[in-house]
Amino acid sequence: MMEKMSEENIEEVRVLEAQIEQLQTEVEDLQQQQQDNHISFNFRGHMQDAMSYICGQKHGAEKEKMEFLLSAVKKDEQLKKTISDLNVVIDASDLQPFSSFLSGRGYRQRVHTERPKPLQQYTTEELYNRFRFGLDDINYIADLVRPQLQCRTLRSHALTVEEQVLIVLRFYACGTFYEVIADSMGVHRTTVGEVVTAVSDALARLLDHFVTFPTDGQIAKVKQKFFLLGDMPNTIGVIDCTHVHIPAPHQREWEYVNRKGRHSINVQLVGDADLAITNCVVRWPGSVHDARIFRESRLFTEFQTNRPDGVILADSAYPLLPWVMTPFPTANTPSQMRYNNAHGRTRCAIERLNGPADEETLIQADDLNRAE
Secondary structure (H helix, E strand, O other), rough: OOOOOOOHHHHHHHHHHHHHHHHHHHHHHHHHOOOOOOOHHHHHHHHHHHHHHHHHOOOOOOOHHHHHHHHHHOOOOHHHHHHHHOOOOOOOOOHHHHHHHHHOOOOOOOOOOOOOHHHHHOOOOHHHHHOOOOOOHHHHHHHHHHHHHHHOOOOOHHOOOOHHHHHHHHHHHHOOOHHHHHHHHOOOHHHHHHHHHHHHHHHOOOOOHHHHOOHHHHHHHHHHHHHHHHHOHHHHHHHEEEEEEEEOOOOOOOHHHHOOOOOEEEEEEEEEEOOOOEEEEEEEOOOOHHHHHHHOOOOHHHHHHHHOOEEEOOOOOOOOOOOOOOOOOOOOOOHHHHHHHHHHHHHHHHHHHHHHHHHHHHHHHHHHHHHH
């Protein structure tokens, strides 16, 4: 082939070989300096020149010259390996087809599908139907968890904080399979699992900011609301435990089996007349009795030392204390009957609080079990 080529073509081949040699030198310099985030304009220029020669776009090169140049480049195995390695870290999408061609691999363009934009697409009513929250509420939640979930860059088509919050709220709202959530939100099912874990952890870390017992200035208003609810005076809270169903744990599995034969965590909740949680304990397995959880809680220790200005209503599973009122086991007098009736009407607030919680956690726990 060399005999058929003119002196002009041979000279151009030598120029190309010199450029390739210079390219190798610059690549080695790049590796030594560990500059993984950018690439010099000189390097890009040489690569584009090489592409132009091979594709026959420069000076109308004839077929024989193209074949020779292609042969010369393919012989340089070290250059091929270097370009292939750099292809991962170099932000030069126009060079990716060239490096793939040299390494013998097919080139496949990464395609990012357009994700749905519920905040722009849906009305407030539609957002409530799908996520149980309106636009302002969703933005408020996103701002709460933003410091923990905000990505530093938008590389790799990263999810925004709002998108992560919407994925989690959708899962909380319907408790369905990860695959279904993924299809509706335009992400992969593994992404849904990762987002549910990350956002749930971020929300859990905010517990102390929202779950607080009434302060001295709030006590009077709390008592008034409870009295209007069931004619029970001096009430500052109602207490009960609820079982949150979980998949069977791998260690000490028997401790989590409750009296109904299901695996659960026994959660103690204290609520007010507005069904807001004012205190909670989430750490005991399902086999532990309500009274033990109460006796070993910080609430019990604090109120035994510093008696509150009011009483907490509890069922018969709890001990009767100066600040914990339980119903009479048997109401033998009219006054005892009136007390039990007022106690039951007032204490129904915790039943109303636990009812929706039981349904939601049961749905979500079952779905987590299926999703895993």
